[in-house]
Amino acid sequence: MALPSSTITKIPNNEPDAVPSLWNLRYEEIDQNFSYLEQHRSQMRSELDAAKGGKASVGERLDEMSTQLQSLSPDYQDDLSATAMFAMDQAALANRSVQSLKEQMQQEGEVTIRNRGVVTGCAVTRSTTAARNLNLENGIAFMNGRIFSAPARENAASVPTNTSNSAVTVHAFLYFHEGSQSMRLSVTAIGDDVPAHGIHIYNITIPGNSTDETDPSLDYVTLTNVRRIEPEFPANLNSPRTETISIKDLRDSDYRIDIDLVSAVGEPCRSEQVEVVSRATNGFTLQLATGADDIVVRWRVSKLDN
Template identity: 85%
Template sequence: MALPNSTITKIPNNEPDAVPALWNLRYEEIDQNFSFLEQGRAQMRSELDAAKGNKGSVGERLDDMSAQLQSLSPDYQDDLSAAVMFGLDQAAVANRSVQALKEQAQQEGEVTISNRGVVSGCSVSRSTTAARNLNLENGIAFMNGRIYAAPEKENAASVPSNTGTSSVTVYAYLYFHEATQRMRVSVTAIGEEVPEHGIHIYTITIPADSTDETDPNLDYVTLTNVRRMEPEFPANLQSPRTETIAIKDLRESDYRIDIDLVSAVGEPCRSEQVEITSRATNGFTLRLATGADDVVVRWRVSKLNN
């Protein structure tokens, strides 16, 4: 670190040249050097303070650094790695336990149970007056917790043609006709399911190459009756609606099931009218003991000792 005035010119010894102006210049140069040294000293003091950190002296700081370096020995690193791995293993165990509690020991969900069917009649038959048509027999159906008339109708619905090389399945269903406030019958298109508010009454199997030309009278078409008959609805249900709910496997089937009735359409529905009829380690079955329709149920399965 060089001084700003590293060389100060000597004042001449001869009397005429030793004037005060020369002395003043030399004093200024010396003052500049002292000022520079003081700045350097302050900088060194600042660097020493930084080097000490939170210790009382640089020596204490060096001792502390030495201890830290010794702690990084191979044996210490092995011990530290083992401790970290053990901690990670314990955290993984805890995480799996929490996950099992959330997804298995306590499970919950929501299900909507529809309750529709036929009180009487409502059978379908092949038409004899129109190609590939079905007739509907007079009857009574129920949905929305109420009963509705289903008047007899000839050529009430048509069965689609199947031009493919393999048989297909379609469905005949009853639906509520707003304008007449009566039930009518329809048949789904190939590849479609029964609409959400339809009542499935027949499954229809159409063979390959079945068209107006090859089978106008539906002689080779199979009509399978799947009507749910409840002649004493709503006072007495002979085949109550059931719903099987799948759950993640538990070790035993002695788990607790809590039922919360959210809503129902039509007749009143109480919680005790949603009955638990069976349970297994992978699911349970609910039975609806009411004439209500579209019953929304929240359920919770608990087995804390699983």
């Protein structure tokens, strides 16, 4: 807004023109300047209110602006970055602690322990009447908490040929034959494990290039006896079944082990019949004091001060 008149015309004392009409003109100039000043003061007050930005005074607003400007300083930014990094490190540490609690300080799992073997007999020998066959000696085996007869049988199972250049190992096992209500002998195929329904009794090592033509009598085949023999089953177990369970490494072996017996097949099984007989920082061993079979055990390892 421009000032209407920067000066007010002076009325000379001795000029003939200094008549009352000239005073009216000067009064108008004075009124215009007062009006301008009033409008200018209103505008300044409005601009001042805007400058305060909602604060009680301009000084308070300046203090706020100073704080905001300070927050953008390099030192403030460095402090902010350090604080953010520290917070992220603490969050990562907390996450690792939770992960460690879930995966290491408290570990748990489930295992099925098969409790099977031979009471007497059940030896395996090479057949003398058929190529690459095995004979089963008469005996008694136990499985599912019960005992079963295993009648002698010639040429009870055959050993597979091995046409590769390297030796391989297969497994001889007993299985329950529904038709005869007794045990029969079988041999796994190359690369297979003993099936869940079997009783492992022998390992058979077959050399390379072993066939009906090169070794019909199994002279170069090695039979390794792995029978678990329990002559007093189920009253007394001379070689109780054990199961070693691996865990993630702990700092010490003084951890707690909780055992939950889920199910068992055959004779009754109580929780106290599943014993912890040894422990190390990377695992522990359970031992059965029962004739039951297919025992499902849930376990938990806890070491909260690891």
